[in-house]
Amino acid sequence: MSQQMIFVNLPVNDLEASKKFFTGLGYTINPQFSDEKAASVVISDTIVVMLLTKPFYATFTDKGIADTKTTSEVLICLSAESRDKVDELVDRAIEIGGTATGKTQDMGFMYGRAFDDLDGHTWEIMWMDPAAVQG
The missing domain is CATH 3.10.180.10 (2,3-Dihydroxybiphenyl 1,2-Dioxygenase, domain 1)
Incomplete structure (x- = not known):
């Protein structure tokens, strides 16, 4: 049986600052799934946080982005x-x-x-x- 994973997508104001914050906590960025609009933060083998610029995040939903x-x-x-x-x-x-x-x-x-x-x-x-x- 394969292990289930979770991908948490979060809108961010400043992608570079957010990347620095999460790497400062000891997590790593997976460059394969990162670019100028998104960063893939590896929390564990089964938990990944996708930091998305707000304009990019907005392409995935018709809802407003929470403040x-x-x-x-x-x-x-x-x-x-x-x-x-x-x-x-x-x-x-x-x-x-x-x-x-x-x-x-x-x-x-x-x-x-x-x-x-x-x-x-x-x-x-x-x-x-x-x-x-x-x-």
Whole structure:
């Protein structure tokens, strides 16, 4: 059985700034699927974020593009290996231009924090104790 993938398409104001932001978080750009209108950000083997300039993004939909500085369009949640990895990624995002958002969620068996990227898209980073998942 093949492994299912997810491609998240996000409109961005400044493609070069967004590429710098996501590579600053440790992700890579796949040049095969990137050009002056789009950048393919590889999060993992099964998760890819397509950063699209707003005019290019608009060619894929008849709907208006949300102003993510004032409107929530989606909450993207990524898992992390540990509580420390949650803090490392969110702290790094804030350090390179992201904005802390929401409250830290600490339920003991689950821990999460969130940031908004340069365009206001919200990224939640979450760790869950594997024993709690099995249990």
